[in-house]
Amino acid sequence: MHKDKVSFKQKIDYLIFGKILTIAYPKFIRPKYGYCSYFRFFLNFFIPQKLLRINAKVKWPVHYTSKVVCPENITKGIMCDPGDNHGNYIQASNGIEFGSNIEFGPGVKIISSNHDLEDFTIHVEGKPIKIGNFVWIGANTVILPEVEIGDNVIIGAGSVVTKSIPSNSVAVGNPCKVIREKAPYKKDISNVVFNQKSYLK
DSSP states (O other): OOOSOOOHHHHHHIIIIIHHHHHHOTTOOOBSSSSOOHHHHIIIIIIIIIISOTTTTOSSOOOTTOEEEOGGGEEOOSSOOTTOSTTOEEEOTTOEEEOSSEEEOTTOEEEOOOBOSSOTTSBOOOOOEEEOSSEEEOTTOEEOTTOEEOSSEEEOTTOEEOSOBOSSEEEETTTTEEEEEOOOOOOOGGGOOBSSOOOOO
């Protein structure tokens, strides 16, 4: 349960716009209060995505400046909306498996499949990208095919992730390398009240 006091304005915001967004986005699962104004989400996500049909096939909020390719090949947990920041490009031709509580900085690119070197119209088949729970992916990071990122990881801004990153790590650079161990994630999200019924992955 959120311990912060919920204002009358927040309650009205949820009752009017939050209910619409909960119905419109069945895979949008975030804290009921305190995450972001539902009115702001309505303007920046619902109108471009549901009315103007930008990223219309995606069942979670995607910013109108971002692109999600093959969303049907993406699985994700809660508090994770791939493409919800400015200028994200998520290409899931070979599949991407996201855990829970993942944040994407602006300009993040996640590319699950390369083009065939002899025929650029063909995507090379490969294993899906896997990203664990409690992961922060910094601005302008690029994650390349078949990479696996463990739980409780921070990827520094501007990194190019070409190889897998183990759990409990801070990793940066091009190519991205672990620079130190990361302390355990402190917040217990099992106590959070969400905008709709959910599960913890």
